[in-house]
Amino acid sequence: MLIKQKAKTLLNTFPPARVAKCIVDDSIQGLRLSLGQIDTNCGSTHSTRSTAESVAYIEEVFTDYKKYGNIEKFFGVAAEIGPGDNAGVALLMRQDGCTQVDLIDRYFSARNSQQQSKIYEALARRYELDRLHTKDYWDEQALANISWKIGQAAEKYFERCARERGQVYDFIVSRAVLEHLYDPLETLHQMVACLKPGGRMLHKIDFRDHGMFTPTHHELLFLQIPDFIYPLMVRNSGRPNRILVHRYRDVLESIKKSGLIDYSILITNLVNVGEILPHQVFTDIDIDKRRKAINFVEKHRRKLAGEFLHVDSQDLAIAGIFLIVTKKS
Numbered sequence: 001m002l003i004k005q006k007a008k009t010l011l012n013t014f015p016p017a018r019v020a021k022c023i024v025d026d027s028i029q030g031l032r033l034s035l036g037q038i039d040t041n042c043g044s045t046h047s048t049r050s051t052a053e054s055v056a057y058i059e060e061v062f063t064d065y066k067k068y069g070n071i072e073k074f075f076g077v078a079a080e081i082g083p084g085d086n087a088g089v090a091l092l093m094r095q096d097g098c099t100q101v102d103l104i105d106r107y108f109s110a111r112n113s114q115q116q117s118k119i120y121e122a123l124a125r126r127y128e129l130d131r132l133h134t135k136d137y138w139d140e141q142a143l144a145n146i147s148w149k150i151g152q153a154a155e156k157y158f159e160r161c162a163r164e165r166g167q168v169y170d171f172i173v174s175r176a177v178l179e180h181l182y183d184p185l186e187t188l189h190q191m192v193a194c195l196k197p198g199g200r201m202l203h204k205i206d207f208r209d210h211g212m213f214t215p216t217h218h219e220l221l222f223l224q225i226p227d228f229i230y231p232l233m234v235r236n237s238g239r240p241n242r243i244l245v246h247r248y249r250d251v252l253e254s255i256k257k258s259g260l261i262d263y264s265i266l267i268t269n270l271v272n273v274g275e276i277l278p279h280q281v282f283t284d285i286d287i288d289k290r291r292k293a294i295n296f297v298e299k300h301r302r303k304l305a306g307e308f309l310h311v312d313s314q315d316l317a318i319a320g321i322f323l324i325v326t327k328k329s
């Protein structure tokens with residue numbers, strides 16, 4: 001027991017031990033994936049929530065899409081990437097006006113089906129969703145025109161979609177997912193190719209370290225891990241990919257230059273400050289908050305890994321964004 005406790009303390013307090021553990025975990029996860037074992041706890045968002053808390057979370061995700069995406073009503077065909085353990089957001093999108101919602105996930109997030117049924121029942125009571133289950137009880141596999149595409153990484157799904165089906169989606173949405181993709185930037189190109197003219201993408205992306213080193217260490221420590229080591233810690237396990245705002249902006253600018261899209265980036269979180277509510281463009285954020293975040297970056301930036309040394313401090317201060325992309329008609 002004492003040895004276990006000491007090992008845990010070592011892992012928490014000594015970053016190289018944590019790095020080594022992540023590399024081992026990631027290799028094991030890679031092996032499991034190659035054997036087709038895709039179950040995970042990542043995405044089991046509702047496992048620790050009460051039914052009321054789950055409903056509130058689903059409502060928040062859905063409302064954020066509409067509010068920040070400036071969407072009066074959802075319609076047509078939508079894809080939600082990384083829904084995790086629940087299809088509640090898809091149900092609300094269907095009820096709002098979507099004719100079909102595809103749920104694309106690389107993993108199978110562990111879930112308790114009884115708990116899930118209670119969430120669906122509670123949602124159905126609030127939003128009159130009963131027409132959306134095709135059995136006489138709530139079974140997530142029998143939701144009208146909601147298709148789970150489990151075991152399909154977004155990277156591959158949208159590459160194939162662009163190649164074989166073309167412009168099929170009116171909306172592509174995600175929350176707390178793109179930071180887990182191993183190649184979100186190439187996937188942005190493919191998702192744009194899969195959007196219909198006038199179609200919209202809404203992605204909330206969290207750039208933080210997801211508890212890899214925090215709260216024991218400061219929140220930029222994960223950006224210190226050398227560039228050649230970091231991918232070994234994250235690629236198979238879905239840990240955060242460390243692709244920050246400047247890289248999204250570069251890709252989006254190049255797609256915009258080709259005349260395909262318009263886009264905007266709202267800030268959801270700042271380093272050393274926390275959540276920014278309502279989400280807003282950087283220059284609209286209170287100046288003291290911006291200074292506080294940038295000063296924190298300046299204090300730590302000389303130790304960062306090579307790929308971050310020349311990144312603007314303002315970009316490194318951005319710990320989360322809400323991305324809105326519209327494909328031109």
Ligand SMILES: C[S@@+](CC[C@H](N)C(=O)[O-])C[C@H]1O[C@@H](n2cnc3c(N)ncnc32)[C@H](O)[C@@H]1O
Nearest residue numbers: 043045082083084105106107153154175180181
């Ligand atoms: C943090 S969870 C978020 C779940 C849900 N969107 C929410 O807000 O609670 C991340 C989700 O992304 C999924 N995911 C990770 N990598 C992925 C990939 N490459 N393609 C598709 N889904 C992925 C995970 O399986 C998980 O369901």
